[in-house]
Amino acid sequence: MASGNAARMREILDKQKAAHIREGAPSAELRMDRIDRCISQLIKYKDEIADALCEDFGHRSKDQTTFTDVVSSLGPLKHSKANLRKWMKPEKRKVEAPLNLLGAKARLEYQPKGTIGVISPWNFPVQLTFAPLANILAAGNRAMIKPSEFTEATSALMEKMFSEVFDEEEIAVITGGPEVGGEFCALPFDHIIFTGATSIAHHVMRAAAENLVPLTLELGGKSPVIIGRSADMEKTAARVMNGKALNAGQICLAPDYVFTLEESVGAFVDASQKAVAKMFPTGLKDNDDYTSVINQRHYDRLQGYLEDAKAKGGEIVEINPAGENFSQQPHHKIPPTLVLNPSDDMDIMKDEIFGPLLPVKTYKGVEDAVSYVNAHDRPLGLYYFGADKAEEAKVLNSTTSGGVTVNDVIFHVAQEDLPFGGVGPSGMGSYHGHDGFKEFSHKKSVYTQTGNEILAMFRPPYGETFRKQLAGRLKG
Incomplete structure (x- = not known):
């Protein structure tokens, strides 16, 4: 009823x-x-x-x-x-x-x-x-x-x-x-x-x-960032962290994990810390520009991701420019947090994060990153940073995602003349x-017929003219 x-x-x-x-x-x-x-x-x-x-x-x-x-x-x-x-x-x-x-x-x-x-x-x-x-x-x-x-x-x-x-x-x-x-x-x-x-x-x-x-x-899904060898790391980190800090990462197109070269992890971490400090120079806890997690349930879910990642060997890098204590606060703010050395058995690598947490994975060759993306559900967005057009083409041609932004994150959704949508699970x-x-x-398809009676040959009784028409259409 x-x-x-x-x-x-x-x-x-x-x-x-x-x-x-x-x-x-x-x-x-x-x-x-x-x-x-x-x-x-x-x-x-x-x-x-x-x-x-x-x-x-x-x-x-x-x-x-x-x-x-x-x-x-x-x-x-x-x-x-x-x-x-x-x-x-x-x-x-x-x-x-x-x-x-x-x-x-x-x-x-x-x-x-x-x-x-x-x-x-x-x-x-x-x-x-x-x-x-x-x-x-x-x-x-x-x-x-x-x-x-x-x-x-x-x-x-x-x-x-x-x-x-x-x-x-x-x-x-x-x-x-x-x-x-x-x-x-x-x-x-x-x-x-x-x-x-x-x-x-x-x-x-x-x-x-x-x-x-x-x-x-x-x-949504887990939208990857692939940072090429030719990328400007300072500019890349600033744009990635802006996408992660906006609405505290509660965006269907937020970067969900980063792929960078093994030797570039330190540079990405340093540049990310600088970027967050520049965006929020007075800190995060009482900063009007930094948004809270929507409710207690989602706050607990995100904290659970960090606890699980730490227990499984991940390195947690909290980006907290003013060194504030977030254990006591009126709202549900979480600082932007990097998770280094993430493994696939971590919950943070299984679920869409939808918060200000960002796993950082490494690769030796860009084909490793492409293979990883292709081994998982097709994402809503994919982000490539770099000036190497051949590498960019390789990444874009070898992966399938709802949309792509090159040398930034999220921005393809803001282009009104581009269709926005996912593919498969996204x-x-x-x-x-x-x-x-x-x-x-x-x-609605509309067809208006000719007034000519040429089509009469296709009506019964079928004759030789009809058969000749069929014979002509049966040729390769």
């Missing part, structure tokens, strides 16, 4: 589907208006968003939030608004000869799918709601959003933001815990986009399969820009 939450969610979905059928595909003007409403709410509530996320995390840099959740949401929305008229145009396709010479035509039309279910995560709850919406709304769809229960204040704020400017027939926000999330996944949406852990994606996919709902899964499907518009559209 369905719960009250399930019944209410189904009622909203039915209303959205009925409105979609009744009103048809929205005009470009209406799509742009919906995007404008999103933009206006992000700007109006930018300070409240920063406050809510700081409350949810215990501490989260408000400047970071403005950048990663507000400004980084506005970019995709503005990009979709600027391009959606062009994206909406039918696409001409070729017709086979001789029908193309006789007036037959073929085209592809991009139709709204209907209602898209959006399941957004806790690490960037605003950005990972509004960025998909940029493409969802550009494609003419409606949406139901299930934000994370881990960021309760932010989820409640987003419910308020959307309800102020959208009727629930257009966009509705559903809040609640895991039970509500399970019921949400079981609804017969026209498409679901889920951003989160691979372990949860199994449940989402299983529930969606009951209604044959197509999915976009944006997951995800399926992709969005951003034109690719996102296509992801949330039904690509």
Whole structure:
């Protein structure tokens, strides 16, 4: 028997589907208006968003939030608004000869799918709601959003933001815990986009399969960094540690482990310590720029990784520029920490870390690093540092990942004209820009037949002309 939450969610979905059928595909003007409403709410509530996320995390840099959740949401929305008229145009396709010479035509039309279910995560709850919406709304769809229960204040704020400017027939926000999330996944949406852990994606996919709902899964995994011999170590470490310190490493694309030459480990450690000290010159514990781990459970999980690594022979290098004591603190901050000599039996090398911990592995030849990457699940991101174009080509051509950034980390996700998505355990499907518009559209093939009766020869009764046509097509 369905719960009250399930019944209410189904009622909203039915209303959205009925409105979609009744009103048809929205005009470009209406799509742009919906995007404008999103933009206006992000700007109006930018300070409240920063406050809510700081409350949810215990501490989260408000400047970071403005950048990663507000400004980084506005970019995709503005990009979709600027391009959606062009994206909406039918696409001409070729017709086979001789029908193309006789007036037959073929085209592809991009139709709204209907209602898209959006399941957004806790690490960037605003950005990972509004960025998909940029493409969802550009494609003419409606949406139901299930934000994370881990960021309760932010989820409640987003419910308020959307309800102020959208009727629930257009966009509705559903809040609640895991039970509500399970019921949400079981609804017969026209498409679901889920951003989160691979372990949860199994449940989402299983529930969606009951209604044959197509999915976009944006997951994660262990994104490697391969530092080539030709890399500038100071610059490399600064960029890697920025990616690891941003949001305290709670990013699906955060560098998860580093490969460097055996003789370069010391240089990487030294450069990493300098980079962290430069980013956080007053220390970390009370620094407004350094974010906390989301909650006690994840804090304990990360501490468990360090204890396990130490017990199995790993060397722990805590990067703590001011020598602060983190054993007593009001929040769940963990300093950026390197784990040297990691072995594959360590928990930190098995699971996606999702925190400010970074194992550092060594290799003798770049083929060793490539072989290691290929022996594990295909990652969401891969990062190569170096000026050796032949080595770069070898790494990129010999590995498969969702995306790549060369000589930095994470930045490929910020390019709106590049599709963002994983491969295999790191995800399926992709969005951003034109690719996102296509992801949330039904690509409908339309063929218009010629008025010429040349095809009459293919109708019964079959005769000699028909057989000659077949004979011609049977030739190699």
